[in-house]
Amino acid sequence: MGLAGDKITIHGGRPLNGRIELKGAKNLVTKAMVAAILGETPSVLRDVPDISDVRVVRGLLDVHGVKVTSDEEGVLTLDPSNVESAHMADIDAHAGSSRIPILFCGPLLHRLGEAFIPDLGGCRIGDRPIDYHLEVLRQFGAVVEKQPSGIRMSAPNGLKGTKVHLPYPSVGATEQVLLTAVRAEGITELRGAAIEPEIMDLINILQKMGAIITVDTDRVIRIEGVERLEGYSHTALFDRNEAASWAAAALATEGDIFVGGARQGEMLTFLNVYRKVGGKFDIHDDGIRFYHPGTELNPVIIETDVHPGFMTDWQQPLVVALTKAQGVSIVHETVYEQRFGFVDALVEMGATIQVHKECLGGQACRFGQRNFNHSAVISGPTKLHGADIVVPDLRGGFSHLIAALSAEGTSTVSNVGIISRGYEKFITKLEQLGADFVLEG
Ligand code: EPU
Secondary structure (H helix, E strand, O other): OOOOOOEEEEEOOOOOEEEEEOOEOHHHHHHHHHHHHHOOOOEEEEOOOOOHHHHHHHHHHHHOOOEEEEEEOOEEEEEOOOOOOOOHHHHHHHHOOOOHHHHHHHHHHHHHOEEEEOOOOOOOOOOOOOHHHHHHHHHHOOEEEEEOOEEEEEOOOOOEOOEEEOOOOOHHHHHHHHHHHOOOEOEEEEEOOOOOHHHHHHHHHHHHHOOEEEEEOOOEEEEEOOOOOOOOEEEOOEOHHHHHHHHHHHHHOOOEEEEEOOOOHHHHHHHHHHHHHOOEEEEEOOEEEEEOOOOOEOOOEEEEOOOOOEOHHHHHHHHHHHOOEOEEEEEEOOOOOOOOOOHHHHHHOOOEEEEEOOOOOOOOOOOOOOOOOOEEEEEEOOOOEOOEEEOOOHHHHHHHHHHHHHOEOEEEEEOHHHHHHOOOOHHHHHHHOOOEEEEEO
């Protein structure tokens, strides 16, 4: 399982009931694997999910001479003793549509003095530029050269600590600063940092390696560069995006799902919204049980935002549940300018959703005076019916699965391989939860 082009036929209308287990967060694990390049000794990472994004990073580490082994399920040993330069073509072949190669730059510049990045992809949810990353690397002293096949970077005079002020608290750019500053000469001060839990866990890892990092109030992070870092041993933070996705699935299918490994602290904002919609949850030491209340759901007004706000990755699965709420909900997407492509399929299935260019339901955002459909108005309740749909991106794809599972009749969902980029064994989990489907392709 895992090839783009895979297709599932789903017979909807059955609640998802049962228990599933989470592993480590995709958005931490992939960066933790990159951090291993900075160590002089091997690192051990536990709770690594079996997802294609992890396989992509593994391939990229491999072409750079980092030996990655796995003797036990979910445990990776990463040995960077023989790290070496890779050809742009090899990086390109392994990177596929992933944006991860950009984060290899700081560590590789420290280890080898040069780094290459091909044209970057990732989910098609807006432009997703890398201007912050390139600007940050230049500030550390990297020389950035555009070449026909991608970008070459070098650090003829080494990398030096600097003062960075991000125009927007970008997760990737904050990670870029961290992964570069820890071994740069001198002190780096980062203002406007992203402070997502996955970033805090990356900081935990870097501190284990020997880094000196202070997290101050108001999105300020200070890093004192050190000359040497060791390998780390770490159990990854759980995947709160996957937890939120299954929570939304429980609501949309009128089911009851225990999400093993989910924790309250990193999901406070999601849980508040879930409760406002009418969703029930019980918090246990080993996970969170999410379930439908058995009564009508309520509409909500949500604005996606950087942490500690409501994450952009949570809105797509929740929108499916909101099609079943009694009244008008508004979702204002302020992180990515084009993250509502997935609603076309929901409309085809019977949902009433309009997308607007205006900032609805909250503060004006940076996409407001521009030509982006970034506010959605969902009127419910509507009954969804089966349809033939094609998965557009990772989170949109999961929302299509939920929509098909909650719809009356049969749906075919194509291109479901994209979902395995970020959801470990989702086919097995659907089986465990009692979904009625046939996998083809
Ligand atoms: N941005 C720029 N220039 C840059 C970098 C970012 O303009 O150089 C903009 C983006 O276009 C976007 C905003 O800044 O509008 C935020 O992007 P950010 O850099 O925070 O996102 P990212 O690091 O590319 C990660 C996750 C996303 C998640 C976001 C927000 C990974 C691999 N990806 O992306 O996860 O939505 O942070 O939390 O960590 C997903 O898991 O499906 C996913 C897309």
